[in-house]
Amino acid sequence: MTVRKPLGKDMAGFKPANSNTRLSIGGVSSHAIAPSQPIQSQNLGLNSERSRLAMVQRLRQHGISNENVLNAMASVLRHAFVDQGLASRAYEDAALPIGHSQTISQPWVVARMLSALCDGRQIPLKVLEIGTGCGYQAAVMNQLFNQVFTIERIRALYDIGREHLQKQGYRQVRSFFGDGMLGWPTHAPFDGIVVAAAGLAIPQALLDQLALKGRLIAPEGSNNQHLVLIERVSPTQWKREVLEAVRFVPLLSGVQR
């Protein structure tokens, strides 16, 4: 298996070997951007709808088959969640820097994680994300789930993520500034939990906040990371499955103001 060379310590996800097709964005115009989008987005000169559909097509080719997830990915303007200077690369299957040594996860990784929560069962209703970052994944989750809660530990990113979600109209997403390793007990239990940063082990507080039959997906490890899918099968038992190799930024405790 070959994996794409990491860009640095803040690279947020590898994809499997068979997924080396690149999307080329060229000869573009802004007509596909809905008038309700902020002026900044309209001026990007991106045919963003075409680029998004190409991104979804590539996700299909690389094994993502959950139509709800694909539709959700098709509906969120990823370019509106990254810096203007990176917007032309927003629909590549790449992790992109979002400042503070963090990255927005690559689309394939977002789609893989959300599919793992949904596949073979009823779509979970109430889902928690650890690591809001720029807010992109929370926006995709908003398109899939009834209730979305998200926690970020870096104050500046918490503010940016919240602003993006508000501006893009995802106002029902509930954001919290704090240490996501502790979960969000007030709103527990959750039918699903998505962790967007890699720890050496899954925090017990998160396992405890899973509803019965609820699923958690998280990257685990330091240099050698894998996605881990956990399902709560009884009040005291969790079933665990190890999925693909990935690379995420670290899950850290405490907050950064």
Ligand code: SAH
């Ligand atoms: N889902 C994000 C990905 C952001 S990268 C997006 O779509 O942009 C991972 C994020 O996890 C970073 O913003 C990092 O600050 C955050 N993070 C790391 N440890 C955390 C913790 N204990 N609690 C909350 N957020 C955490």
